[in-house]
Amino acid sequence: MKAESKQVCQVCGTVLSNDSESCPVCALQGALRPGSGGSALNDTLSESELRFEHYRVLQNPDGTPLELGHGAMGVTYKAFHVHLQCPVALKLINARFIGDASARHRFVREARAAASVRHPNVASVFHLGESGGNYFYAMEFVDGETLAKVIQHSGRIEPDMALEVAAQVALGLTAIQKQHLVHRDIKPSNIMVSLEEGRLESVKIIDLGLAKVVAEEDSISSAGGFTGTPGYASPEQFAGLGTDIRSDLYSLGITLWEMLLGKLPFQGSAAELMYQHQHAALPTEKLRNVPAPIIALLEVLLAKDPGQRFQSPAELQKALPIVKEALASGSPLTMQD
Numbered sequence: 309m310k311a312e313s314k315q316v317c318q319v320c321g322t323v324l325s326n327d328s329e330s331c332p333v334c335a336l337q338g339a340l341r342p343g344s345g346g347s348a349l350n351d352t353l354s355e356s357e358l359r360f361e362h363y364r365v366l367q368n369p370d371g372t373p374l375e376l377g378h379g380a381m382g383v384t385y386k387a388f389h390v391h392l393q394c395p396v397a398l399k400l401i402n403a404r405f406i407g408d409a410s411a412r413h414r415f416v417r418e419a420r421a422a423a424s425v426r427h428p429n430v431a432s433v434f435h436l437g438e439s440g441g442n443y444f445y446a447m448e449f450v451d452g453e454t455l456a457k458v459i460q461h462s463g464r465i466e467p468d469m470a471l472e473v474a475a476q477v478a479l480g481l482t483a484i485q486k487q488h489l490v491h492r493d494i495k496p497s498n499i500m501v502s503l504e505e506g507r508l509e510s511v512k513i514i515d516l517g518l519a520k521v522v523a524e525e526d527s528i529s530s531a532g533g534f535t536g537t538p539g540y541a542s543p544e545q546f547a548g549l550g551t552d553i554r555s556d557l558y559s560l561g562i563t564l565w566e567m568l569l570g571k572l573p574f575q576g577s578a579a580e581l582m583y584q585h586q587h588a589a590l591p592t593e594k595l596r597n598v599p600a601p602i603i604a605l606l607e608v609l610l611a612k613d614p615g616q617r618f619q620s621p622a623e624l625q626k627a628l629p630i631v632k633e634a635l636a637s638g639s640p641l642t643m644q645d
Contacts, residue, residue, distance in 0.1 A: 360444050361437050363387040363398050377454075377497070377515075381405065381415050384515075386449065395449040397431070401442050412443055419445040422516040424487045429480030431500065431514045450512050452502035455563070459496055463570045467602055467635065469508055470567040473501065475628050476511035477560055481621040484513070485553045491516060492551060494559035495540040496566060538581040539572050543612050546582045554614040557624060561609025568598055573610070586612065601634035 358365045358373070365387045366374040374386040376397055382405075387398035399419075405411035416436065422445075423433040435446040455473065459465065465473070477499060484491055491498075493515065502509040536545045542558035544551055565573050573591055574584040590610055595603050605627065611617045618624045 360387070360398060360400075360439050362389060362391050363396060363446055364390055365398060366395075378402075381411070381418055387446070389446075396446045397449045398444055398446050400444045415443050418516060419443070421487070421489055422447065425483050425489070425516070427480055427483035428510070429476050429512055430483055431512045447514075448512075450500040450502070450514065452500050452510070454497050455499040455501050455511075455567070456496035458501055458503070459566060459570060465567040467568065467599060468632075470564055471602070471628060471632060472508050473499070473511050473567065474560060474564050475625065477513060477563070478557075478621040478624045478628070480511075480513040481553060481556050481560070482625070484516075484556070485621060489516070490551050490553055491556050491559075492536050492545065493540075494556050494563060495537050496563055499563070538578045538585075539574070541581075541585060542614070543586040544614060546586055552614070553620060554617050557609055557618055557621065558611075558614075560624075561606055564602075564609065565606060568602065569594060599635055601631045605631050 358367070365385045368374050376384040376386050378384075382399045382401045383403075384397050384399045387396050388394070389396050401411065401415045405415070419433055419436045422431075423436070426432060431448045431450055433445055433447040437444050437446070477494070481491070481494075491513065494513070498513065498515045500512045500514055502511075536542075536559075538546075540559045540562045542551065542555040544555055562572065571594075573594065574581055574588065576584065590607065592603060592607070595606070598606075608617055608627075609624070618627065
């Protein structure tokens with residue numbers, strides 16, 4: 309009896325179960341490679357290369373897959389659930405991690421961490437699958453745009469709306485904390501907002517790619533190494549110390565600052581940002597047009613010492629109505645009040 313010859317992916321060597329010349333992961337990554345002009349192996353992506361179980365990756369008019377964004381571990385595409393007939397966000401492991409067993413482990417860990425959180429202010433993960441030996445996961449497709457794009461378009465956000473965004477992110481962080489997780493990458497590009505005629509409809513935290521269990525050994529960064537985004541990271545992240553939800557609250561404080569001013573409080577290279585977040589005084593002189601109650605709020609969120617910040621998102625939620633009341637009355641406020 310003649311043995312059946314098996315086709316393997318020409319990029320990563322994965323044994324294929326169909327007539328395609330590459331596994332779906334390599335095909336998609338090749339299609340997005342600068343200067344490739346399409347798939348690394350073909351000018352256009354075939355139906356099989358766009359299909360992941362019952363999800364079909366959608367395409368741009370030029371035939372390239374419709375990318376939604378990059379995360380720490382993978383690339384996210386807009387896809388379509390062919391059975392339920394609804395859009396989803398599909399995240400695939402990044403091309404540089406293909407064939408890396410430890411990276412696959414981290415990717416699965418990320419999916420499971422995200423799937424453990426169920427809350428209206430956190431994008432839900434509902435399926436983990438495997439294709440060609442590489443993992444992917446499907447999550448809720450959030451209609452709207454990132455907070456980063458909103459800031460880019462508007463320059464700055466009115467205080468009332470900025471506080472409401474912060475309030476909804478705090479609700480999401482409360483759900484993340486309940487699962488004993490810390491996000492470690494709260495920033496405008498990881499916050500999705502939906503607006504309706506200028507009104508805020510919903511806010512959702514996305515991308516738990518750097519999330520870890522509090523007090524768990526960090527398998528993403530090396531011991532004592534930095535994990536996060538320099539412009540938004542807490543002093544303890546730069547120091548390579550253990551982080552908890554208070555680190556996410558610091559990053560939320562930076563995000564609130566950026567919403568109000570359109571710029572970050574600290575600027576410079578990664579090394580300069582490391583020094584400023586850890587040692588430089590908060591440049592409150594830049595807040596001269598920001599109401600005093602919000603300045604008081606920012607000073608607590610952005611305290612260098614985690615012990616001087618709000619100790620939980622719930623504490624922040626309790627403080628926000630007080631801030632809003634002080635704004636409405638025009639009275640000054642300190643967080644000691």
